[in-house]
Amino acid sequence: METGIDAGMDWFAARAALDWQLELGADEAIGEAPVDRFAIEAGAQAARSALVAAPAPGRMAPAPEADPVQDAEAAARGAATLDQLRDAMAAFDHCDLKRGARNLVFCDGVPGARVMIVGEAPGRDEDRQGKPFVGRAGQLLDRMLGAIGLSRAESVYITNVLPWRPPQNRDPKPTEIAMMLPFLRRHIALADPDLLVIVGNISCNALLGRTGITRLRGQWTEAEGRPAIPMFHPAYLLRQPRMKRETWADLLSLSAKLKALP
Structure with a gap:
């Protein structure tokens, strides 16, 4: 509580007035300049926040959280x-x-x-053997490729x-795909095929x-700067055999494209 005293009072009246005001709780004199108490409180709050955010003496500030995609891009470029x-x-x-898998499934077939x-993505059989397409779906894929004169042993990667x-x-x-996509793009660039067969959704x-x-x-479309054709996944064809006719047409298109490329 703030108050003032009439300058015209004598000493005894002023002392009595002061005693009376002290009893009321008026124990702070009014200054000559106004005080912005909101600004004071805001400054104090900012100081408290800075104190909380600041590292303790002798302790380093925490490092910024890593970006998995940026780390993957750097690793792939290297x-x-x-x-x-x-x-x-x-x-x-x-x-x-990675923590729940048995093996890293990198590739199979002929590089180049x-x-x-x-x-x-790998399934159970692929995870066990560390190679893509080695289960029932892989066996069907081998038969599909063989029907147009291709094989993973000689002509496919x-x-x-x-x-x-x-x-x-x-x-x-989506987050898993995003962080591994830089590696896939680098994989395609290093393998440098003439065309891509994109299997599955x-x-x-x-x-x-x-x-x-x-x-x-x-x-036919383009992916990573080269011709690409999407096809049904062999696992889907095992569940939907009636779609093999469409896949046969896609394989014939793949064969014709290979013959047409220089």
Whole structure:
């Protein structure tokens, strides 16, 4: 409580007035300049916030949180060979799928082959053996390729969007695809195929930014600077055998494209 005293009072009256005001709780004199108490409180709050944010003496401030995609891009750029890329992916610790997988599934087939197949993610058999497309779907893929004179032993190179198996074969999360995409792009650049076969909806989403494999399949497009054709995943064909006719047409288109390329 603030108050003032009439300058015209005598000493005794003024003393009595002061005693009376002290009893009322008026114990602070009015200054000559106004006090902005809101500004004082705001400054105090800012100081308290700065004190909380500041590291304790002798303790370093926490490092900024790492960006998995940026780290993946840097690691992928640093790989000059396929072996170096495999090592970089094995050392990449941001993807939690790595912790639940048995093996990193990097590739199969012939590096430098004209045809590169990009699948989605490893399944149980692939996780056990460390190679893509080795289960029932892989056996069907081999028969499909053989029907047009191709094989992973001589003329095809194979990889996946993700190198680690998702638990219970669930679909990969967008964050998982995003952090592994720089490695896939570098993989394609180092393998340098003439064309890409993009197998399945998840692979189309990663490389083309589109989904809807039923609509996309068989339509030639471009991915990573080279011709690309989306196709049904062999696992889907095992569940839907009636779609093999469309896949046969896609394989014939792939064969014709290979013959037409220089």
